[in-house]
Amino acid sequence: MTDFYDALEHRDPAQREAALMRALPAQIAHAQTHASAWTTILHGVKAADVNSRAALARLPVTRKHELLARQQTERANNVFGGFAAIGVGASMPRVFASPGPIYEPEGVGKDYWRMARALFAAGFRSGELVHNCFSYHFTPAGSMMESGAHALGCTVFPGGTGQTEQQLQAMLELRPSGYSGTPSFLKILMEKATESQTSLPFLRKALVSGEAFPPSLRDWMTARGVAAYQCYATADIGLIAYETSAREGLVLDEGVIVEIVRPGTGDPVAEGEVGELVVTSLNPDYPLIRFGTGDLTAVLPGHCPTGRTNQRIKGWMGRADQTTKVRGMFVHPGQVDQVVKRFPEVAKARLVVSGEMANDQLHLHVETAQASEVLQAALAQAVRDITKLRADVVMVLPGSLANDGKVIEDARSYQ
Numbered sequence: 001m002t003d004f005y006d007a008l009e010h011r012d013p014a015q016r017e018a019a020l021m022r023a024l025p026a027q028i029a030h031a032q033t034h035a036s037a038w039t040t041i042l043h044g045v046k047a048a049d050v051n052s053r054a055a056l057a058r059l060p061v062t063r064k065h066e067l068l069a070r071q072q073t074e075r076a077n078n079v080f081g082g083f084a085a086i087g088v089g090a091s092m093p094r095v096f097a098s099p100g101p102i103y104e105p106e107g108v109g110k111d112y113w114r115m116a117r118a119l120f121a122a123g124f125r126s127g128e129l130v131h132n133c134f135s136y137h138f139t140p141a142g143s144m145m146e147s148g149a150h151a152l153g154c155t156v157f158p159g160g161t162g163q164t165e166q167q168l169q170a171m172l173e174l175r176p177s178g179y180s181g182t183p184s185f186l187k188i189l190m191e192k193a194t195e196s197q198t199s200l201p202f203l204r205k206a207l208v209s210g211e212a213f214p215p216s217l218r219d220w221m222t223a224r225g226v227a228a229y230q231c232y233a234t235a236d237i238g239l240i241a242y243e244t245s246a247r248e249g250l251v252l253d254e255g256v257i258v259e260i261v262r263p264g265t266g267d268p269v270a271e272g273e274v275g276e277l278v279v280t281s282l283n284p285d286y287p288l289i290r291f292g293t294g295d296l297t298a299v300l301p302g303h304c305p306t307g308r309t310n311q312r313i314k315g316w317m318g319r320a321d322q323t324t325k326v327r328g329m330f331v332h333p334g335q336v337d338q339v340v341k342r343f344p345e346v347a348k349a350r351l352v353v354s355g356e357m358a359n360d361q362l363h364l365h366v367e368t369a370q371a372s373e374v375l376q377a378a379l380a381q382a383v384r385d386i387t388k389l390r391a392d393v394v395m396v397l398p399g400s401l402a403n404d405g406k407v408i409e410d411a412r413s414y415q
Contacts, residue, residue: 005120008254009308016310020257023282025051030085031287037070037082038289053268056290057259061266061278063292064236068100079103086285096140098235099330104140107285113140114255115148115233118242121251122207122229124178126153131171131203133159133181133189134210140235141210145180148239154178161185168192175202182328183208183217183228184359190224201225209233210328212316212412214356232295232316236288237281241313249300249312255282258311259290260299263320266290274298276320277313294320322408326353326360331387333407336364339382345370346379347398349407351391356413362391371395 004010029047031038041060050056071081079095084105086092094106106112124130130149136142136158146156157174159167159181168189179186186206193200206221206228213230221228231242232250240258241250252258257280259268269275277295281288296319300312318324323332331351340349348367355361364383368375376393383391 004308005117009117009251009310011309013303013309016254020282021051021053024056024257024280025049027280027282027284027287028289030284031289034085035083035287036078038287040082042289053257053259056257056280057266057268059266059290061261061290061292062288064102064294067236067291068102071100071102080105083288084286091285094140094143096143096235097138099332102236104235105286106140106143107283111148111151113144113147113233113238114253115144115231115239116151117148117253118229118231118233118239119145119148119152119154119180119207121242121244122178122231123205123227123245124149124152124154124207128178129155129157129174129176130178130180131157131159131167131174131176133161133167133179133185136160141233144233144238145207149180164188164192168196168198171200171203172198177202177204179203179206179208179226179228181206181208182210183213183221183230184211184327186221186226186228187217190221190226205229207231211325211360214413216356230315232313234293236286236291237279237293238283240277240279240293241315243315244304244306244308246305248304250315251304251308251312252310254310256280257282258313260297260313261292263296271299272301274317292320294323296320318410324353324408324410326362326387326389329388331389331408335386336407338386339364339379340366342382343368343375343379345375348401350401350409351383351407352409352411354411360412362389363394364391365394365396365401367396367398367401369398 025047028050032042074081092105096104132145134141134145149156206226208228209231229243233239239253241252243250259278260275261267261278262269263276274296277293277297279291296317297313303309336349336351340346346366346368350365352363379393
């Protein structure tokens with residue numbers, strides 16, 4: 001797969017950089033004029049002067065928790081907190097919600113989330129059927145993949161999440177050539193097919209996202225005939241980067257400006273150094289300027305062997321804060337705190353995420369002098385109520401947990 005989705009992918013890097021820097025001042029001015037949050041955040045900034053990466057780096061980083069806080073403060077008057085440049089109506093066919101909740105607008109236009117590029121790099125082509133197992137409610141993941149597949153000329157089966165047996169039946173009868181969804185659910189479907197003594201010989205490709213995709217799981221799928229590729233996208237930005245057949249990092253999308261900064265600051269790090277991924281979107285409907293994703297990554301030197309000339313990143317390397325993603329959902333330290341506050345007999349807690357090959361395991365370790373099966377069951381239910389995830393509860397004596405400030409510990413293997 002050495003062909004390209006469009007000519008943008010193999011243009012001269014200097015030409016690309018010049019085009020991005022030409023577009024940047026106009027996007028800054030547009031955001032200041034049409035989105036009240038940016039009018040405030042970028043007060044005093046002369047848009048015409050923001051025409052280089054050095055000038056961009058002098059602007060403040062707006063992180064997800066700040067976006068959420070502004071949305072919550074202004075909820076009664078502006079549900080998007082002043083970050084959207086469009087309003088409810090014909091220009092906004094859908095609104096989505098991420099945990100928080102953070103509300104994200106979807107504008108009009110072909111391939112609004114820019115996912116077609118990633119699907120093409122994963123081998124999807126016009127005339128194929130895609131079995132889409134991303135969620136179609138609340139979060140935009142299902143819509144992201146569907147709109148990208150439609151832009152390629154594919155037909156989509158909107159499978160959504162869960163209902164493993166029904167999903168497998170639909171696959172066996174519709175015979176899709178490709179899958180989109182989380183890698184862990186694809187593994188479940190493939191294992192279920194084996195258990196039921198059926199096979200999926202028609203399923204040859206996949207674009208996965210939403211959680212870690214370790215090489216061990218990729219190789220497991222390859223050995224069973226499915227070439228699975230990953231992409232990195234968020235509900236706020238859409239596509240940020242995607243994997244190619246070279247399997248060497250993720251190539252940046254053409255519609256974003258990416259910086260890697262030292263966590264907790266807005267200062268760009270040296271090339272190759274791990275830091276927080278910060279994105280400036282050129283989407284005029286939802287113009288996020290220096291948006292801190294909270295994800296750690298690093299820039300890879302050189303260009304993709306496929307001939308794509310955009311910058312590459314190593315992929316997801318953890319969180320800049322303790323927020324982590326479990327089974328496709330974010331879990332925040334504040335959610336652990338909410339659990340603890342429900343039980344005065346609990347002094348301290350730590351949520352430990354373990355497992356490998358997309359088999360996430362959750363254990364809530366709590367310090368309490370009043371251990372009981374009743375408390376244990378109540379804590380487990382509270383975790384499920386607040387995070388929508390199941391966790392085993394481990395009770396320990398007061399003073400047993402490490403005094404290191406960790407509320408969430410990610411102990412998973414990504415090898």
